[in-house]
Amino acid sequence: xxxxxxxxxxxxxxxxxxxxxxxxxxxxxxxxxxxxxxxxxxxxxxxxxxxxxxxxxxxxxxxxxxxxxxxxxxxxxxxxxxxxxxxxxxxxxxxxxxxxxxxxxxxxxxxxxxxxxxxxxxxxxxxxxxxxxxxxxxxxxxxxxxxxxxxxxxxxxxxxxxxxxxxxxxxxxxxxxxxxxxxxxxxxxxxxxxxxxxxxxxxxxxxxxxxxxxxxxxxxxxxxxxxxxxxxxxxxxxxxxxxxxxxxxxxxxxxxxxxxxxxxxxxxxxxxxxxxxxxxxxxxxxxxxxxxxxxxxxxxxxxx
Amino acid sequence: xxxxxxxxxxxxxxxxxxxxxxxxxxxxxxxxxxxxxxxxxxxxxxxxxxxxxxxxxxxxxxxxxxxxxxxxxxxxxxxxxxxxxxxxxxxxxxxxxxxxxxxxxxxxxxxxxxxxxxxxxxxxxxxxxxxxxxxxxxxxxxxxxxxxxxxxxxxxxxxxxxxxxxxxxxxxxxxxxxxxxxxxxxxxxxxxxxxxxxxxxxxxxxxxxxxxxxxxxxxxxxxxxxxxxxxxxxxxxxxxxxxxxxxxxxxx
Numbered sequence: 001x002x003x004x005x006x007x008x009x010x011x012x013x014x015x016x017x018x019x020x021x022x023x024x025x026x027x028x029x030x031x032x033x034x035x036x037x038x039x040x041x042x043x044x045x046x047x048x049x050x051x052x053x054x055x056x057x058x059x060x061x062x063x064x065x066x067x068x069x070x071x072x073x074x075x076x077x078x079x080x081x082x083x084x085x086x087x088x089x090x091x092x093x094x095x096x097x098x099x100x101x102x103x104x105x106x107x108x109x110x111x112x113x114x115x116x117x118x119x120x121x122x123x124x125x126x127x128x129x130x131x132x133x134x135x136x137x138x139x140x141x142x143x144x145x146x147x148x149x150x151x152x153x154x155x156x157x158x159x160x161x162x163x164x165x166x167x168x169x170x171x172x173x174x175x176x177x178x179x180x181x182x183x184x185x186x187x188x189x190x191x192x193x194x195x196x197x198x199x200x201x202x203x204x205x206x207x208x209x210x211x212x213x214x215x216x217x218x219x220x221x222x223x224x225x226x227x228x229x230x231x232x233x234x235x236x237x238x239x240x241x242x243x244x245x246x247x248x249x250x251x252x253x254x255x256x257x258x259x260x261x262x263x264x265x266x267x268x269x270x271x272x273x274x275x276x277x278x279x280x281x282x283x284x285x286x287x288x289x290x291x292x293x294x295x296x297x298x299x300x301x302x303x304x
Numbered sequence: 305x306x307x308x309x310x311x312x313x314x315x316x317x318x319x320x321x322x323x324x325x326x327x328x329x330x331x332x333x334x335x336x337x338x339x340x341x342x343x344x345x346x347x348x349x350x351x352x353x354x355x356x357x358x359x360x361x362x363x364x365x366x367x368x369x370x371x372x373x374x375x376x377x378x379x380x381x382x383x384x385x386x387x388x389x390x391x392x393x394x395x396x397x398x399x400x401x402x403x404x405x406x407x408x409x410x411x412x413x414x415x416x417x418x419x420x421x422x423x424x425x426x427x428x429x430x431x432x433x434x435x436x437x438x439x440x441x442x443x444x445x446x447x448x449x450x451x452x453x454x455x456x457x458x459x460x461x462x463x464x465x466x467x468x469x470x471x472x473x474x475x476x477x478x479x480x481x482x483x484x485x486x487x488x489x490x491x492x493x494x495x496x497x498x499x500x501x502x503x504x505x506x507x508x509x510x511x512x513x514x515x516x517x518x519x520x521x522x523x524x525x526x527x528x529x530x531x532x533x534x535x536x537x538x539x540x541x542x543x544x545x546x547x548x549x550x551x552x553x554x555x556x
Contacts, residue, residue, distance in 0.1 A: 104311025105398035
């Protein structure tokens with residue numbers, strides 16, 4: 001698979017001598033849905049800023065779809081769409097104008113820009129508000145506006161820095177569906193998020209950044225396989241009987257309707273449900289007690 | 305490149321047009337007051353200046369003052385706000401050259417200078433029978449002055465860290481330079497020492513050149529006026545481009 005983004009030995013030291021990036025090495029394949037995880041201040045936004053041309057690197061190499069950033073800065077900007085973490089548009093501009101202007105900065109004429117802005121605004125459920133000033137939008141709408149703006153020049157790589165912050169559950173799910181569609185159309189998506197559930201459900205590959213370094217880069221599947229234990233909550237609609245102690249796995253009764261089960265790698269949930277059913281314990285609903293990725297992320301970044 | 309330039313210019317024009325009550329209307333009111341006070345009420349008592357009656361003497365300076373203030377105000381406010389609300393990032397992530405960004409903002413300032421200058425000119429023409437010696441000289445001095453002060457406003461905006469920083473230069477530098485640049489008096493009436501000091505003030509050459517376009521007479525000569533403007537435009541353009549390219553106070 002061709003490589004969409006390669007970062008080699010990227011270092012960023014700010015004027016106040018703060019070392020934000022201490023030698024980042026990263027590689028993202030074309031067509032990937034890639035998660036970039038890290039706690040606040042880990043260096044994710046700085047890395048994205050350098051890739052998109054918002055910040056100057058101290059040293060290192062950035063290569064986008066075979067183009068070296070040092071010699072092809074403009075070409076690279078045409079290939080990347082950025083949805084930043086902070087709102088960064090003029091609040092006193094009408095929404096449609098924001099999109100048309102952004103297209104204009106990419107050299108797209110007004111007629112084409114207007115037509116595609118309509119498509120994006122309708123997809124983002126903002127079309128009715130196209131003439132409103134950006135300041136009148138809710139937080140979630142402003143995020144969707146930034147997503148539409150990032151897509152107005154039809155980039156091959158979409159970088160999303162905390163896209164779901166402040167977006168309600170329903171809109172977030174709708175945004176996920178849209179992002180999956182984009183990815184299926186061939187757009188490489190790089191996502192930073194604090195919602196680990198988001199990374200787990202959307203992304204195929206992942207890098208974990210901690211204190212200015214990539215401490216892990218692997219596939220989501222491989223990473224999650226490392227979690228040997230999984231804790232699940234089992235919910236029954238009937239009042240639970242006494243729980244036998246010789247089931248072969250650790251089961252705790254939380255209340256009359258809820259059980260907590262700890263699964264080791266040698267047993268899966270289907271087997272658990274079958275055994276419980278044999279003891280006349282019928283389970284209607286199963287959910288994670290804790291996100292698996294969250295457990296792993298905390299372990300990795302705390303050095304465990 | 306043309307679409308990118310056009311986009312910035314249209315955005316700039318729309319920006320100041322949306323807030324016309326703050327940007328276009330006040331200079332027209334101020335000009336009317338200047339005419340009432342210095343022309344109608346005091347002009348006759350002052351008498352002639354540089355061979356013409358006082359009101360005709362001050363009109364070119366009043367028009368040029370509004371051009372200077374508005375060209376400067378447009379770029380300093382627009383670019384500083386773009387930095388302040390981070391919408392400058394829309395340009396930084398786009399494949400757009402620094403020259404186009406600079407040219408776009410400067411053109412926005414020139415257009416506002418033109419709109420307000422024309423508004424003031426038309427307002428004055430209702431009250432005073434205007435003399436015009438050369439439309440070409442008027443236009444060339446207007447254009448170069450608007451470019452120069454749009455550039456100056458842009459540089460101020462690059463360095464500005466707060467709203468205070470964008471009002472300090474207009475209040476403490478620009479305004480004294482305008483008022484001491486022979487706007488309301490002929491430099492010839494000053495003692496020789498102060499005449500020599502005035503010749504270090506670039507606005508003196510602009511006002512003098514602009515006055516030449518209206519009245520047909522000047523103290524320095526039109527060539528000096530245009531040369532001073534061109535040299536300053538080249539210097540400030542290079543400085544503005546350097547600041548943009550290095551990303552000073554824009555990229556960190």
